[in-house]
Amino acid sequence: MKGVGEPTDFQAAAAATATAAAAATAGCAAAKAHGETPADVENCETDQDWNVGNCGFMDTDWQQKIRSNSAAEDITQFPLYAWVNVTKDFHNACSELVPGELAQDMLFGLFEAMSAIEIMDPKMDVGMGFDKYDLPPPSFEAAVTMGAIKLDDLTSAELIGIFDALFACVVSWLEGNSMDQVLFTCLYLHAPSKIKDKALRVFCTSVRNLIVIIKNIIVTAGVNEEEDFQLYGNSALLAAEKAQPSAITGLLKEVEDELVRKCKQLTAPEDLMAVVHRLRFMRHLYQAIYQVELLSVAESAEEGVNEIYKSLNVAAELLPLIRRTIDRGTQPVEGSDTPNPMGFSPRIHDRSQPPTFPRSIKIRERPASFQFLEEMVGRFKYACKVIRHRDYYSALNFFIEYSRKSGQCILSRSFLQNLFTTGIRLVHGKQSMKQFLKYSVQIFNSPPVLNPKHPVANDPKVQQHLDTFFRYCINMNTFTQFIRICGFNRARQRDKLARLIENFDTIQVDAARLDSLMNLMANERALEGNELHATALKHSTHFSTWVLYNCFRAMLIFLMSGFELELYAVHEFLYIYWYPYEFLVGFLVSALTRTENILLAQEEYAEHQSKIQVNGGGGGAGKNRKPAKPKKNKKQQRPYRQEIVYYHALLSLCGGMYKAMGALTKDGRIRLPTSKFDNEEIRYNRRFSPFVPLTSPPPVSYAEFKNIRDHMMRPSVEELYAFAAKHFDQARNVLESMQNPEQEMLDLLQIARTNFVVMNVLAQGHQKGLKRQPEFDFSRHSYFPIIKLK
Amino acid sequence: MTERIEAKISVEDEKASIDSESEIIESSKNDELMKEGTQSIPQIDYSDFREESQLLSVKGLIDRELSEPYSIYTYRYFIYTWPHLCFFARHGDKYVGVIVCKLEPHGGLKRGYIAMLAVDGAYRRLKIGTTLTEKAIDTMVLGEADEIVLETELTNRPALRLYDSLGFIREKRLKRYYLNGADALRLKLFLKEPIYEEEDVD
Numbered sequence: 001m002k003g004v005g006e007p008t009d010f011q012a013a014a015a016a017t018a019t020a021a022a023a024a025t026a027g028c029a030a031a032k033a034h035g036e037t038p039a040d041v042e043n044c045e046t047d048q049d050w051n052v053g054n055c056g057f058m059d060t061d062w063q064q065k066i067r068s069n070s071a072a073e074d075i076t077q078f079p080l081y082a083w084v085n086v087t088k089d090f091h092n093a094c095s096e097l098v099p100g101e102l103a104q105d106m107l108f109g110l111f112e113a114m115s116a117i118e119i120m121d122p123k124m125d126v127g128m129g130f131d132k133y134d135l136p137p138p139s140f141e142a143a144v145t146m147g148a149i150k151l152d153d154l155t156s157a158e159l160i161g162i163f164d165a166l167f168a169c170v171v172s173w174l175e176g177n178s179m180d181q182v183l184f185t186c187l188y189l190h191a192p193s194k195i196k197d198k199a200l201r202v203f204c205t206s207v208r209n210l211i212v213i214i215k216n217i218i219v220t221a222g223v224n225e226e227e228d229f230q231l232y233g234n235s236a237l238l239a240a241e242k243a244q245p246s247a248i249t250g251l252l253k254e255v256e257d258e259l260v261r262k263c264k265q266l267t268a269p270e271d272l273m274a275v276v277h278r279l280r281f282m283r284h285l286y287q288a289i290y291q292v293e294l295l296s297v298a299e300s301a302e303e304g305v306n307e308i309y310k311s312l313n314v315a316a317e318l319l320p321l322i323r324r325t326i327d328r329g330t331q332p333v334e335g336s337d338t339p340n341p342m343g344f345s346p347r348i349h350d351r352s353q354p355p356t357f358p359r360s361i362k363i364r365e366r367p368a369s370f371q372f373l374e375e376m377v378g379r380f381k382y383a384c385k386v387i388r389h390r391d392y393y394s395a396l397n398f399f400i401e402y403s404r405k406s407g408q409c410i411l412s413r414s415f416l417q418n419l420f421t422t423g424i425r426l427v428h429g430k431q432s433m434k435q436f437l438k439y440s441v442q443i444f445n446s447p448p449v450l451n452p453k454h455p456v457a458n459d460p461k462v463q464q465h466l467d468t469f470f471r472y473c474i475n476m477n478t479f480t481q482f483i484r485i486c487g488f489n490r491a492r493q494r495d496k497l498a499r500l501i502e503n504f505d506t507i508q509v510d511a512a513r514l515d516s517l518m519n520l521m522a523n524e525r526a527l528e529g530n531e532l533h534a535t536a537l538k539h540s541t542h543f544s545t546w547v548l549y550n551c552f553r554a555m556l557i558f559l560m561s562g563f564e565l566e567l568y569a570v571h572e573f574l575y576i577y578w579y580p581y582e583f584l585v586g587f588l589v590s591a592l593t594r595t596e597n598i599l600l601a602q603e604e605y606a607e608h609q610s611k612i613q614v615n616g617g618g619g620g621a622g623k624n625r626k627p628a629k630p631k632k633n634k635k636q637q638r639p640y641r642q643e644i645v646y647y648h649a650l651l652s653l654c655g656g657m658y659k660a661m662g663a664l665t666k667d668g669r670i671r672l673p674t675s676k677f678d679n680e681e682i683r684y685n686r687r688f689s690p691f692v693p694l695t696s697p698p699p700v701s702y703a704e705f706k707n708i709r710d711h712m713m714r715p716s717v718e719e720l721y722a723f724a725a726k727h728f729d730q731a732r733n734v735l736e737s738m739q740n741p742e743q744e745m746l747d748l749l750q751i752a753r754t755n756f757v758v759m760n761v762l763a764q765g766h767q768k769g770l771k772r773q774p775e776f777d778f779s780r781h782s783y784f785p786i787i788k789l790k
Numbered sequence: 791m792t793e794r795i796e797a798k799i800s801v802e803d804e805k806a807s808i809d810s811e812s813e814i815i816e817s818s819k820n821d822e823l824m825k826e827g828t829q830s831i832p833q834i835d836y837s838d839f840r841e842e843s844q845l846l847s848v849k850g851l852i853d854r855e856l857s858e859p860y861s862i863y864t865y866r867y868f869i870y871t872w873p874h875l876c877f878f879a880r881h882g883d884k885y886v887g888v889i890v891c892k893l894e895p896h897g898g899l900k901r902g903y904i905a906m907l908a909v910d911g912a913y914r915r916l917k918i919g920t921t922l923t924e925k926a927i928d929t930m931v932l933g934e935a936d937e938i939v940l941e942t943e944l945t946n947r948p949a950l951r952l953y954d955s956l957g958f959i960r961e962k963r964l965k966r967y968y969l970n971g972a973d974a975l976r977l978k979l980f981l982k983e984p985i986y987e988e989e990d991v992d
């Protein structure tokens with residue numbers, strides 16, 4: 001009876017209700033004394049090292065014995081379980097306590113307290129869902145013996161019902177539910193080899209293999225968090241039959257063919273065809289996912305991904321057919337939590353749950369599940385396009401976009417990560433990341449030192465410096481990390497970005513050093529009379545620009561993600577929009593403009609050089625190339641034009657919001673914190689704290705912000721509203737000037753237009769009497785709200 | 791991990807009652823209650839935890855107002871370890887509001903934690919929630935708290951507003967935090983300027 005006898009270091013003590021943890025023995029005895037059900041007493045066995053983990057996860061032989069009724073009698077048998085009656089000791093010990101005093105074990109902390117389940121409490125005790133006439137949930141064997149599940153001669157309707165229910169379970173599993181609570185409620189999955197019906201057997205075997213592959217893909221990608229996906233499930237069940245991943249598609253194809261032959265003999269083959277379609281869909285989905293695993297040993301990334309894409313296409317075509325035939329299958333009984341009348345036993349794993357209250361699981365309905373699968377296949381197809389993005393800049397853009405569109409689905413995110421990393425490896429071979437980054441800088445702003453055709457690239461000293469720098473980039477992991485972060489769920493990205501931004505500082509320093517080394521070498525080469533090399537090395541800002549640009553982007557995404565995650569209170573909008581308006585977006589624009597200028601200068605120089613060469617009687621090849629080149633250059637001169645325009649729009653929108661918030665605040669329409677505990681300076685510092693470690697851009701202190709804000713807020717409320725309106729108008733102009741705008745630009749345009757009108761209304765002094773806080777509606781765009789007056 | 795299950799407070803009613811941020815700044819008080827009574831705000835008394843019999847009042851109030859179930863051990867864990875951080879609001883003999891907190895070292899800081907806060911449905915919008923929270927924070931400040939943390943459901947507008955006005959910031963979004971699958975927000979009130987950057991040890 002540890003704990004109870006010596007409550008010295010605890011202030012608290014228990015009333016007569018024995019605490020589960022204080023003394024497991026005592027608890028058991030008490031429970032027994034009160035005649036509680038044997039299953040509640042399971043904890044007893046683990047007396048010596050009691051912990052919550054043990055009590056929930058006991059799914060051993062012993063527990064199974066308890067479950068079958070006959071064994072339950074045995075539990076009270078001495079000496080099998082070595083019961084010692086401590087009731088008297090327990091009551092004696094209790095008599096030393098005053099009411100409310102709590103005997104608490106050292107190890108009994110908040111976690112244990114929160115995990116403790118009050119027996120008979122309907123909210124906590126899963127057992128309360130049973131009534132005493134309920135039979136224990138049948139196991140596979142029991143269900144077979146009872147005749148509750150058929151192993152042979154299933155009708156098409158039955159097959160469709162089971163298949164569709166299993167698809168729903170897969171989807172619910174991918175949404176983060178425990179495998180045990182969804183997939184393994186299907187008894188057929190427990191022992192597919194015992195199923196005689198070939199279609200059902202092969203389908204169930206495929207599901208089991210699919211589970212394993214999906215787990216591998218998610219683990220390899222490593223962008224999962226506990227809230228996304230539960231890696232752990234009943235591995236004993238999964239291990240019971242050997243995985244045979246490479247055989248699955250063959251098996252599926254075989255059954256399909258058999259059934260198709262059968263169909264031909266039927267006058268009404270529709271139902272059976274619906275079965276075939278499901279098997280076929282499974283085959284192609286399986287094939288696509290399985291090939292992601294195989295990609296690492298593929299000959300070329302393109303080929304591998306092409307194969308995947310083909311499978312996905314077929315899968316996508318089958319889904320509408322499947323959705324149209326859902327009602328041909330047996331349907332779940334209304335009001336029941338079983339996804340299909342036959343083959344499922346939802347309660348079977350009630351006792352193998354993690355040691356907290358069981359989450360209530362709602363398995364998705366069939367139409368919604370197929371919709372999920374349809375969207376997922378679409379996301380996979382989209383992910384395949386990543387291999388076209390061979391350089392960092394466009395790959396990062398792709399990832400950012402993908403995350404915005406597909407950020408919720410863990411498998412889609414993992415799918416993309418796997419394709420990308422294997423793709424890079426296949427394209428760049430040895431030291432692939434380093435090669436990839438080198439190539440990326442070359443594509444981004446084409447430093448001559450990275451141009452293999454330029455003689456300066458062969459300068460050993462240059463090579464050495466470059467090598468050091470890129471090795472450092474790899475060691476710091478900053479760039480690769482940025483891409484990986486885009487693979488995490490949206491809520492987690494923010495914290496990770498904060499840490500990433502801090503990491504940028506050291507890389508910035510290193511990039512700046514590399515640039516200045518290049519400039520030093522330019523001087524040396526100039527003195528040596530090597531004009532060509534000197535020019536190539538001169539004025540290098542390539543590397544620092546590249547690093548800064550990426551850092552700014554991380555900063556912007558970090559800051560704006562707070563809107564999407566609803567982390568900012570309305571009264572905080574002002575300083576959040578202020579920073580990108582005043583600084584960040586401007587930095588981005590100037591980094592890109594500078595890059596374009598560098599490219600332009602280089603091209604002009606190259607043109608100039610080749611002219612000299614041609615005039616000097618160069619080879620015929622030069623002549624042939626020459627007319628084509630300027631054309632190409634014209635297009636390349638402004639590769640970042642679209643992005644710059646976008647940032648211009650963003651700048652005006654941020655400016656508009658910043659001034660709108662200033663005006664609304666001055667107008668008394670914003671609810672401000674009133675408490676003595678509030679401290680705006682602390683809040684401001686917290687919000688921008690990830691930027692503080694950076695040398696560039698230098699941190700902006702609260703005092704500076706306050707100065708700027710005070711200055712901004714000096715004009716009259718009406719003027720302020722008018723200023724805000726002007727910014728929104730500018731944003732509108734920029735956005736309207738875009739050719740073939742994407743949906744996002746159209747949404748931003750709508751926001752700019754509406755807010756322009758609203759600001760004008762307020763500027764003209766409407767609604768003066770009624771000082772309500774407007775509504776900020778972010779449904780159009782996650783960065784900018786439509787301001788709505790009520 | 792432990793933080794994840796701390797205070798899984800979620801709200802059943804109330805949150806649906808306000809659909810937007812749009813509210814008249816000069817808010818209307820709980821008119822009904824004021825009308826039925828003596829035309830004035832009811833006299834509310836505040837006290838901290840004294841004895842076992844109050845535990846059931848706490849439990850009753852919280853069970854009624856919050857959806858997430860708590861075992862009796864959870865209440866005992868908090869209230870008996872930090873009795874001075876549990877405050878009640880009473881209207882006559884009736885317990886109409888309660889706050890339950892703890893204060894512990896956490897990653898080199900002293901962190902206060904608001905585990906539960908609930909005000910009886912008939913006594914809302916009378917600043918009872920605010921007063922209880924302020925009393926708790928005051929006590930934690932005396933206990934040299936560096937920061938105060940809590941979690942609340944993303945859609946719990948009344949609570950978010952209450953904490954906004956006290957100067958809390960919403961630090962983090964916690965996906966699928968509650969048993970019912972809902973997202974939570976982690977809120978923090980910083981009482982001191984950071985001396986050093988704490989590592990994220992949540």
Ligand SMILES: CC(C)(COP(=O)(O)OP(=O)(O)OC[C@H]1O[C@@H](n2cnc3c(N)ncnc32)[C@H](O)[C@@H]1OP(=O)(O)O)[C@@H](O)C(=O)NCCC(=O)NCCS
Pocket residue numbers: 799800801804807808817855856905906907908909910913914915916917918919920921940941942946947948949951952953955
């Ligand atoms: C959250 C809760 C404790 C607030 O208690 P309360 O005593 O009504 O709150 P207050 O009167 O102190 O309100 C303070 C501010 O919060 C905001 N607020 C509170 N309830 C609100 C509501 N229903 N609608 C809009 N704003 C509300 C207001 O801004 C209010 O200030 P104001 O009245 O001057 O406008 C109460 O609603 C409750 O018990 N809810 C259920 C449990 C819960 O959600 N607990 C919090 C989990 S951590």
